[in-house]
Amino acid sequence: MISVKNISVSYKKENEKRLFKKSREIVIEDLSFSLDKGECLGILGESGSGKSTLGKVICGLLKPDCGDVFINGAPLYENKKNKKKCLVSVVFQDYTSSTNPRMPVREIIAESFSKTGKENKKDDILNRTISYLTAVGLSAEYLNRFPHELSGGQLQRVCIARALATHAEIIVFDEAISSLDAHTQVQIMDLLKEIQIEKNLTYIFITHDLTSVTYFCDRINFLYKGTFVEEIKVSKLSDVSNNYAKKLLYSVL
Amino acid sequence: MIVYIIKRILVSILLIFAVTFICFVFINMIPSDPAEVVLRVRQTPIITEEAIKEVTQALGLDDPYFIRYLKWLRNCLRLDFGVSYINPSRTVWGEFTRTLPDTILLALSSLIIVIIVSIPTGFFCAIFKDSLFDRVVRILVFATTSMPAYVVGLLLMWLISYRLKLLPTSGSGGFRHIIMPSITIAMTYISTYIRLIRNNMLENMKEDYVVYAKVRGLNPWRISIFHILKNSLQSCMVAIGMSIPQLISGTMVVENVFAWPGLGKLCIASIFNRDYPIIQLYILFVGILFVLFNLIFDILQHLADPRIRSLS
Numbered sequence: 001m002i003s004v005k006n007i008s009v010s011y012k013k014e015n016e017k018r019l020f021k022k023s024r025e026i027v028i029e030d031l032s033f034s035l036d037k038g039e040c041l042g043i044l045g046e047s048g049s050g051k052s053t054l055g056k057v058i059c060g061l062l063k064p065d066c067g068d069v070f071i072n073g074a075p076l077y078e079n080k081k082n083k084k085k086c087l088v089s090v091v092f093q094d095y096t097s098s099t100n101p102r103m104p105v106r107e108i109i110a111e112s113f114s115k116t117g118k119e120n121k122k123d124d125i126l127n128r129t130i131s132y133l134t135a136v137g138l139s140a141e142y143l144n145r146f147p148h149e150l151s152g153g154q155l156q157r158v159c160i161a162r163a164l165a166t167h168a169e170i171i172v173f174d175e176a177i178s179s180l181d182a183h184t185q186v187q188i189m190d191l192l193k194e195i196q197i198e199k200n201l202t203y204i205f206i207t208h209d210l211t212s213v214t215y216f217c218d219r220i221n222f223l224y225k226g227t228f229v230e231e232i233k234v235s236k237l238s239d240v241s242n243n244y245a246k247k248l249l250y251s252v253l
Numbered sequence: 254m255i256v257y258i259i260k261r262i263l264v265s266i267l268l269i270f271a272v273t274f275i276c277f278v279f280i281n282m283i284p285s286d287p288a289e290v291v292l293r294v295r296q297t298p299i300i301t302e303e304a305i306k307e308v309t310q311a312l313g314l315d316d317p318y319f320i321r322y323l324k325w326l327r328n329c330l331r332l333d334f335g336v337s338y339i340n341p342s343r344t345v346w347g348e349f350t351r352t353l354p355d356t357i358l359l360a361l362s363s364l365i366i367v368i369i370v371s372i373p374t375g376f377f378c379a380i381f382k383d384s385l386f387d388r389v390v391r392i393l394v395f396a397t398t399s400m401p402a403y404v405v406g407l408l409l410m411w412l413i414s415y416r417l418k419l420l421p422t423s424g425s426g427g428f429r430h431i432i433m434p435s436i437t438i439a440m441t442y443i444s445t446y447i448r449l450i451r452n453n454m455l456e457n458m459k460e461d462y463v464v465y466a467k468v469r470g471l472n473p474w475r476i477s478i479f480h481i482l483k484n485s486l487q488s489c490m491v492a493i494g495m496s497i498p499q500l501i502s503g504t505m506v507v508e509n510v511f512a513w514p515g516l517g518k519l520c521i522a523s524i525f526n527r528d529y530p531i532i533q534l535y536i537l538f539v540g541i542l543f544v545l546f547n548l549i550f551d552i553l554q555h556l557a558d559p560r561i562r563s564l565s
Binding site: 088092094097098100102104111112148149162166 | 461471558
C-alpha cells in the first residue's frame with residue numbers, strides 16, 4: 001500500500017551566524033518502512049526526533065533530499081499527478097488552526113469531496129456531508145456551526161470527517177489526540193478504530209504518547225534522531241531490545 | 254447583533270455631536286473678526302466700527318458662545334448653513350451641493366481604480382512572492398508611496414498631456430477629464446493596498462488550514478482565492494472602507510492641480526477668502542463622513558467574521 005524508501009531530509013540551520021552557505025541539519029536519515037492496506041503503524045519518538053517532518057513527507061508537503069514515498073507502487077514526488085490525487089490525508093494536532101475560521105462545518109467537509117466535481121447537486125453534497133458527520137458521531141445540527149462554536153473534541157471529529165471525505169486510503173494522524181483530555185482521547189480512538197475496520201483504512205499514527213499507540217496500532221516504530229531504532233509488533237512490546245525504546249517504554253510503565 | 258448595531262449607532266450620534274462642537278470651536282478660534290472679513294470681501298471702501306457692529310448683529314456674532322453653537326446646530330439640522338461671505342446671494346448648502354457630485358464622481362472613479370488595480374496586483378505579488386513581478390511592483394510601490402499626490406499629478410500632466418497630448422490638462426466636462434485626476438488620487442492608495450493585501454495574504458498562507466487544503470489536493474487557485482484572498486480581504490475590509498471618506502476628503506490638492514470643480518477646490522478657495530461658513534461645513538461634512546463609514550464598515554466586518562459576530 002505505502003512504502004517509504006531511503007528518505008533523508010535536512011533543513012538549513014537558521015540560528016547560524018554565517019551569512020552565506022549555511023550548513024544543513026539532518027532531520028531524517030535514510031529512513032524506510034512499508035505498510036499494507038488496513039494496517040496501523042505507530043511512529044513513536046520524543047520532540048525533535050523528526051516525527052512531524054516524516055508526516056509532512058508522507059503527506060506530500062515536503063520533498064525529501066533523497067528517496068521517495070511509494071503509494072500503490074507509484075512514486076509520490078517523482079510524479080506530480082500523484083500528489084494531486086490526494087492519496088494521503090492528515091489530521092493535525094492543532095484542530096483550531098487547521099480549520100478555516102470563516103468556514104462553517106458544512107463547507108469544511110464538503111470542500112474535500114466536491115473538488116472532484118462529481119458531486120454537483122446541492123442535495124448530494126449535503127447528504128454526503130451529513131453522512132461523514134454521522135460517521136464521526138456528530139449530528140446534522142453541527143452543519144452550520146463555525147469552528148469557534150465547537151469544543152476541542154467536536155472540532156477534532158470534524159477534522160477526522162474532513163480527512164475521511166477526501167477518500168484517501170491512508171490517513172496520517174500527527175499528534176492528533178495529544179491536546180484532548182483523556183476521556184475525549186478514548187472516545188476518538190474508539191471512533192478511529194471503528195472507522196478503520198469499516199472502511200479498511202491504513203493509519204499512520206505519529207505521537208510521543210505510547211499509551212495511545214498501543215491502544216490501536218499493529219506495529220510501532222521507535223524514531224530517534226531521525227532514524228528508526230526499533231520496529232516491533234504491539235503484541236511483543238515487552239521484547240524491545242534498543243536502549244532508547246526500552247527507556248521510552250519503562251517511562252510509561 | 255442588533256443590540257451591538259444599536260449601541261454603535263448611538264455612539265456614532267454622540268460622536269457626530271462632538272464633531273459639530275469641535276468644528277464650531279475651531280472655526281471660532283481663528284484670530285480674525287468674521288464681521289470684518291465679510292466687509293473686506295464685500296469690498297466695503299471704509300470699514301468703520303459701526304459697520305462691523307452692524308454686520309456682527311446681522312450674523313448673530315454678538316450672542317454668547319454656547320447660544321451661538323446651539324443656534325448653529327439647530328440651523329445645521331435644518332440644512333441651513335447660512336450664506337457665503339464672498340457671495341451673499343449664494344447659500345453655503347447650495348454651494349456645497351453644487352460641487353459635491355463632482356467630488357463624489359472623482360472619489361468613486363479613484364476607488365474603482367484602486368480596487369481594480371490593488372487587489373489583483375497584491376494577490377499576484379503574494380502568490381509569486383520574490384518573483385520579478387513582485388520585485389518590480391515593490392519598487393513601484395515604494396516610489397509612489399514616497400511621492401506626494403501633487404507631484405504625481407504634475408508628472409502625469411507633463412507626460413500625458415504636454416508630451417503625448419493624449420488627455421486635457423485640467424477642467425471637467427467629460428470622461429477624458431476625469432482620467433488623470435482619478436489616477437493621481439488612486440496612486441497613493443494603490444501602493445498602500447497592494448502592500449496591505451500582499452502582506453495579509455502572506456500571513457494567511459502560513460496558516461495550518463492552508464497547508465491542510467494543499468494536502469487534500471485542492472486546486473491551488475481555489476486555495477488562493479477561497480482560503481487566502483477571501484480571508485485577507487475580510488481583514489482589509491475596514492481599511493479599504495475607511496479609504497472612501499479619505500478619498501472624498503483627500504481630493505482637495507488634486508482638484509486644485511487639475512482645476513476640477515469639486516468640493517476640495519471650493520474649500521481651498523474659501524480658505525483663501527476666509528469664507529468661514531463654507532470651511533465649517535466642509536470640516537463638518539468630512540467629520541461626519543468618517544464617523545459614518547467607520548460605523549458602516551465596523552458593522553460589515555461583524556457580519557463578515559463569524560467569530561466577532563458570535564462575540565457581539
